[in-house]
Amino acid sequence: MLKMEKSEIGLIGLAVMGQNLARNIADKGFQISVYNRTLEKTTEFIKKYGHSSKSGVEILGTVKIEEFVKSLKSPRKIIIMVKAGEAVDEVISELLPHLEKSDIIMDGGNSYYKDTEQRQKSLESSGISLIGMGISGGEEGALKGPSIMPGGNREAYEKVAPILTKIAADEDTAKSAKCVSYMGKNGSGHFVKMVHNGIEYAIMQLIAEIYDILKNLGKLSNEELAKTFENWNKTDYLKSFLVEITAKIFRKKDEKGQYLIDQIRDHGEQKGTGKWTSIASFDYGIATPTITSAVNARILSAFEKRRQIALPQVLNSQIKIPDKKTLIKLTQDALELCEILSYFQGFDLIAIANKEHNWRINLPEIARIWKNGCIIRSSLLDEFQTHNFPQFLFTDEKQNSLRHLIAIATAYAIPIPAVGNSLFYYDTLSAQKLPQNLTQAQRDFFGAHGYAKIGQEGTFHTDWQ
Numbered sequence: 001m002l003k004m005e006k007s008e009i010g011l012i013g014l015a016v017m018g019q020n021l022a023r024n025i026a027d028k029g030f031q032i033s034v035y036n037r038t039l040e041k042t043t044e045f046i047k048k049y050g051h052s053s054k055s056g057v058e059i060l061g062t063v064k065i066e067e068f069v070k071s072l073k074s075p076r077k078i079i080i081m082v083k084a085g086e087a088v089d090e091v092i093s094e095l096l097p098h099l100e101k102s103d104i105i106m107d108g109g110n111s112y113y114k115d116t117e118q119r120q121k122s123l124e125s126s127g128i129s130l131i132g133m134g135i136s137g138g139e140e141g142a143l144k145g146p147s148i149m150p151g152g153n154r155e156a157y158e159k160v161a162p163i164l165t166k167i168a169a170d171e172d173t174a175k176s177a178k179c180v181s182y183m184g185k186n187g188s189g190h191f192v193k194m195v196h197n198g199i200e201y202a203i204m205q206l207i208a209e210i211y212d213i214l215k216n217l218g219k220l221s222n223e224e225l226a227k228t229f230e231n232w233n234k235t236d237y238l239k240s241f242l243v244e245i246t247a248k249i250f251r252k253k254d255e256k257g258q259y260l261i262d263q264i265r266d267h268g269e270q271k272g273t274g275k276w277t278s279i280a281s282f283d284y285g286i287a288t289p290t291i292t293s294a295v296n297a298r299i300l301s302a303f304e305k306r307r308q309i310a311l312p313q314v315l316n317s318q319i320k321i322p323d324k325k326t327l328i329k330l331t332q333d334a335l336e337l338c339e340i341l342s343y344f345q346g347f348d349l350i351a352i353a354n355k356e357h358n359w360r361i362n363l364p365e366i367a368r369i370w371k372n373g374c375i376i377r378s379s380l381l382d383e384f385q386t387h388n389f390p391q392f393l394f395t396d397e398k399q400n401s402l403r404h405l406i407a408i409a410t411a412y413a414i415p416i417p418a419v420g421n422s423l424f425y426y427d428t429l430s431a432q433k434l435p436q437n438l439t440q441a442q443r444d445f446f447g448a449h450g451y452a453k454i455g456q457e458g459t460f461h462t463d464w465q
């Protein structure tokens, strides 16, 4: 009987992401075993892709979890790509009786970072490491090279690093640097992925608001919108995956030759990573208003019936809508500044959580591994590799564009919560003086909470009546 070599790595969960990641691993020449709860998916997958890897490596499909574990070299390296939540716990429980000390599990799904930390703790006594591994890039990224954000035990990471490095996206055209890096201890990898998704929500919402303005005030056709986004994708600071795909979306027609974008319901959906980012920002005491606006925008859009209880709107037509060329310039400048503020809010949140948990995250390294493979890849990330905040991009001209655009959009009742809140965030951070002296006085008035005085030590209380 032919004795099969044991596999370098195993993968559990053969939905879109798992299938493509397994193919990517095989394409790079690593022997891989796969397992899925529903056997038919494994059978179909092996039939379709088991013998077609670019490297000639065959993918080994397994029927039972024991067989899957036995097919792996020690220390076993297992990627889990199942639905976040209970499914991850169930898979770990199924695996545990068959694993040994020093084996390594990598959870590649969008698990909540606190769940990951809980799982890491409960595995500690068994000597099995759990790496919380954020993966971004959607199905195409999983197949061709995603951005990978692993966190947890460093020694365990070093053992899987050679495989992760091969399957990750190239950071540069020289292919010398890859979009994977050890993030830090405990749940830091999943935390960084969560914030990545929060930024993704923000940028998608910003683009959507800009589209609303260009379509409904600028009266740009879908072809003109596509051309505008295509042009922006050639600029220094808007070149990005989300701008690129937006241009393609505007051009897409159905089989009857009708534009698809105009047939899609305006009802936003979500899986929760944006909400988690907002919750984390409140928990850590950091403001991420652009991200939170994007979460709220999806929530509000979903109340389709409520949206029809329209309130009378007073439109200030004294503010003139500029010509198309001018409006495109204003929106370009506004999108650029608001995107910068979205990244900044995300990095700020990571920085504070990193400090609190002592995860030892290297922030410029995150900007580097987000430069390719992931959904929020953008030329702007070059600036975040070297600057905490690229203030030099906030020129007077661009700031004026943003302010002017907000005035126009609000005059014509175009809802722009993410664009608006980005500017309010910037103005708050730039303000020499804020009106919180008044809220402090109010708090002391009704609740005797006390207040601090300018240039004086201590806390004061007044009988305001």
Ligand code: NBP
Pocket (backbone or CB within 6 Å): 012, 013, 014, 015, 016, 017, 018, 036, 037, 038, 041, 081, 082, 083, 084, 086, 087, 088, 090, 091, 108, 109, 110, 111, 135, 136, 137, 138, 139
């Ligand atoms: P899904 O999130 O749709 O999960 C489907 C997989 O989970 C199937 O293999 C299914 O097995 C398995 N599964 C479930 Br559901 N419950 C299970 C259980 N109790 N025990 C064992 N297996 C179970 O797949 P996906 O869209 O490929 O995403 C996988 C992970 O990657 C998720 O955490 C997702 O959030 C994350 N992610 C997705 C994307 C994306 O673009 N889709 C991008 C980045 C990250 P079955 O076949 O037996 O039902």
